[in-house]
Amino acid sequence: MPENSHSQEINKSAGTVIDVPCTECKRSTKHKVLASVDVAGEDWYGNNSVQYNTHNQIVQCQGCETTTFRTCSTNSEDFDYLSHDRLEYIETVVLYPSRNEGRTPLKDVYLLPSNIQRIYEETIKAMNNDQPVLAGIGIRALVETICKDKQAADNNLFDKINALVQIGVLTTDGATILHQIRTLGNDAVHEVKPHKTDQLSLALDVCEHLLQGVYLLPYYAKQTFK
Numbered sequence: 001m002p003e004n005s006h007s008q009e010i011n012k013s014a015g016t017v018i019d020v021p022c023t024e025c026k027r028s029t030k031h032k033v034l035a036s037v038d039v040a041g042e043d044w045y046g047n048n049s050v051q052y053n054t055h056n057q058i059v060q061c062q063g064c065e066t067t068t069f070r071t072c073s074t075n076s077e078d079f080d081y082l083s084h085d086r087l088e089y090i091e092t093v094v095l096y097p098s099r100n101e102g103r104t105p106l107k108d109v110y111l112l113p114s115n116i117q118r119i120y121e122e123t124i125k126a127m128n129n130d131q132p133v134l135a136g137i138g139i140r141a142l143v144e145t146i147c148k149d150k151q152a153a154d155n156n157l158f159d160k161i162n163a164l165v166q167i168g169v170l171t172t173d174g175a176t177i178l179h180q181i182r183t184l185g186n187d188a189v190h191e192v193k194p195h196k197t198d199q200l201s202l203a204l205d206v207c208e209h210l211l212q213g214v215y216l217l218p219y220y221a222k223q224t225f226k
């Protein structure tokens with residue numbers, strides 16, 4: 001039986017530039033890998049083996065120079081089919097500190113309808129606890145519930161989102177992004193597939209704008225200009 005193998009190389013990926021969400025810039029920016037420990041190996045189980053690669057990297061934002069840590073792993077068992085004969089290995093990226101750590105909810109959440117407040121707060125918790133499947137489902141539920149509450153009623157979520165534009169609570173740009181969220185939710189529910197943290201984070205930003213515009217700003221306006 002072949003032997004297990006394990007090797008590491010120092011700074012193999014150093015100097016490369018990758019897109020990483022920045023803790024300070026609050027968006028995805030170019031990061032340079034300052035130093036790395038790049039690990040590769042193969043473990044044998046009977047006649048089968050699993051190959052793996054992990055890149056442990058110190059990365060620095062090329063805008064604000066904030067320095068953080070990133071690991072990016074792939075293995076031969078974790079892939080998606082792009083078509084019946086083409087596959088793509090799935091990269092698992094973990095960032096330290098977590099880019100959603102301490103994402104704080106909107107203030108005055110108690111002004112939201114109670115069911116919307118609950119879904120919103122649970123979605124924030126899922127984001128902050130690195131639970132991307134649940135966060136994706138939560139974002140979709142949030143959009144569904146706002147549509148229902150605003151009686152943007154139609155058969156499916158696609159039509160409901162467009163109805164939010166027609167009743168004037170959502171811009172067409174916002175709708176375009178919500179349509180992406182709709183797809184996110186579909187994937188999360190039907191394929192139980194986690195989504196990229198930066199996509200979920202943007203989707204949640206859009207939901208927060210919607211909550212602001214639909215519930216919070218009208219309330220503040222009434223208080224301020226009565």
Ligand SMILES: [Zn+2]
Pocket residue numbers: 022023024025026029061062063064065066
């Ligand atoms: Zn930065």
